[in-house]
Amino acid sequence: MSDDHELVPVSQAQPGMVLSDELLDNGGMVLLAKGAVLSEAIIASLQRHHIEAVPVARSKAHRAPDEAAVLARLDRLFRKHDLEDDSDWAGKLLRRYVEDYRLERQVAP
Amino acid sequence: MTITPEELIQGLDDLPSLPAVVMELLSNIDQEDIDISVLAKKVATDQALTAKTLRLANSSAFGLQVKATTIGQAMTYLGFQSTRNLIMAAAMTGCFPSGRCPSFDDKAFWRLSIATAACARVLARHMRFNQDVAFTAGLLHGIGRLVLVTRYPEQYDAVLRENKRLDGNLRATEQTLLGIDHILAGAALAEHWQFSGTMQQAIAFHHAPEMPGAGFLATIVHVSNAVAHALDLAGDADELVPAVSSVAWTALGLSEEVWLHVFRETELQFEEMTAILLA
Numbered sequence: 129m130s131d132d133h134e135l136v137p138v139s140q141a142q143p144g145m146v147l148s149d150e151l152l153d154n155g156g157m158v159l160l161a162k163g164a165v166l167s168e169a170i171i172a173s174l175q176r177h178h179i180e181a182v183p184v185a186r187s188k189a190h191r192a193p194d195e196a197a198v199l200a201r202l203d204r205l206f207r208k209h210d211l212e213d214d215s216d217w218a219g220k221l222l223r224r225y226v227e228d229y230r231l232e233r234q235v236a237p
Numbered sequence: 238m239t240i241t242p243e244e245l246i247q248g249l250d251d252l253p254s255l256p257a258v259v260m261e262l263l264s265n266i267d268q269e270d271i272d273i274s275v276l277a278k279k280v281a282t283d284q285a286l287t288a289k290t291l292r293l294a295n296s297s298a299f300g301l302q303v304k305a306t307t308i309g310q311a312m313t314y315l316g317f318q319s320t321r322n323l324i325m326a327a328a329m330t331g332c333f334p335s336g337r338c339p340s341f342d343d344k345a346f347w348r349l350s351i352a353t354a355a356c357a358r359v360l361a362r363h364m365r366f367n368q369d370v371a372f373t374a375g376l377l378h379g380i381g382r383l384v385l386v387t388r389y390p391e392q393y394d395a396v397l398r399e400n401k402r403l404d405g406n407l408r409a410t411e412q413t414l415l416g417i418d419h420i421l422a423g424a425a426l427a428e429h430w431q432f433s434g435t436m437q438q439a440i441a442f443h444h445a446p447e448m449p450g451a452g453f454l455a456t457i458v459h460v461s462n463a464v465a466h467a468l469d470l471a472g473d474a475d476e477l478v479p480a481v482s483s484v485a486w487t488a489l490g491l492s493e494e495v496w497l498h499v500f501r502e503t504e505l506q507f508e509e510m511t512a513i514l515l516a
């Protein structure tokens with residue numbers, strides 16, 4: 129299992145967690161597809177199926193974003209947008225919002 | 238070489254065809270009195286298509302409380318329009334052959350299309366616009382690239398290599414080397430496949446949503462496409478965010494707080510949908 133995934137006991141599974149692999153029952157039937165998002169109903173159903181643990185994508189919040197890497201990548205993505213060009217304000221806003229999103233900054237409501 | 242619009246349109250019949258039932262769904266697009274049970278039975282004869290459609294219908298993006306296990310049930314729970322759009326999405330992602338044009342990364346193409354579709358759907362909800370129409374338009378907005386890559390694989394390979402070398406605007410490079418671009422090709426296919434008028438407009442105008450008559454759907458697709466590029470979801474090292482129309486951006490009128498929610502929701506739906514559609 130890679131660093132992006134972890135095995136979580138069903139008792140500790142939370143709604144919103146994303147399955148990182150497909151989940152099979154003892155007979156090899158697919159219970160849940162890879163990428164499925166857990167809900168309370170799904171977690172209850174897993175408990176009824178006596179599933180003990182589920183592979184889920186490791187929450188990104190556990191790792192602080194690498195600011196230098198994020199900014200370098202955004203510079204590359206927005207390389208055709210001139211930050212000095214006021215007529216491209218929509219492109220600049222998009223870049224700023226994505227930057228705030230990637231760096232998990234708090235924004236005013 | 239120069240491809241004229243006439244040549245392109247003549248060649249459309251040589252393109253891979255969609256499953257018959259999907260063509261039927263397309264041609265019945267405005268028909269109200271369609272017999273749903275007959276249609277559900279026809280779709281059900283294509284097992285792969287049925288499985289993909291049901292997995293999509295049951296994904297969290299559609300929030301069904303009860304799992305749909307047949308196409309008929311999906312139509313009852315989601316409605317005919319939504320289900321039809323899901324069938325189209327499931328059929329379309331599998332219908333073009335891949336691998337004939339080495340420079341064309343079809344996985345990256347579909348990842349970007351799915352990201353655009355997911356974002357368009359989220360934006361449509363905020364704008365109280367039809368979410369299914371927005372999803373389908375987002376998914377199909379780049380279909381002209383598939384037309385060019387399928388019809389002219391060698392020439393399109395040269396276009397992609399030249400565009401990479403220039404780090405240029407794809408549409409401009411297409412026009413220089415082919416005399417035609419993917420917007421024109423997409424609009425021609427949308428007409429040939431008898432997409433609805435709104436859908437045709439969105440495909441033809443998503444690069445220029447400020448044009449008179451472009452329609453609001455073109456605005457949604459335009460901005461969703463820019464967001465999909467900016468969120469870097471295609472997985473392309475040379476990813477480039479296209480120009481963002483300030484007219485389209487203003488028309489949506491969303492605050493930064495809302496945008497950040499849109500980004501998050503787009504990423505979540507994208508992960509789930511790519512797992513289903515590109516399996």
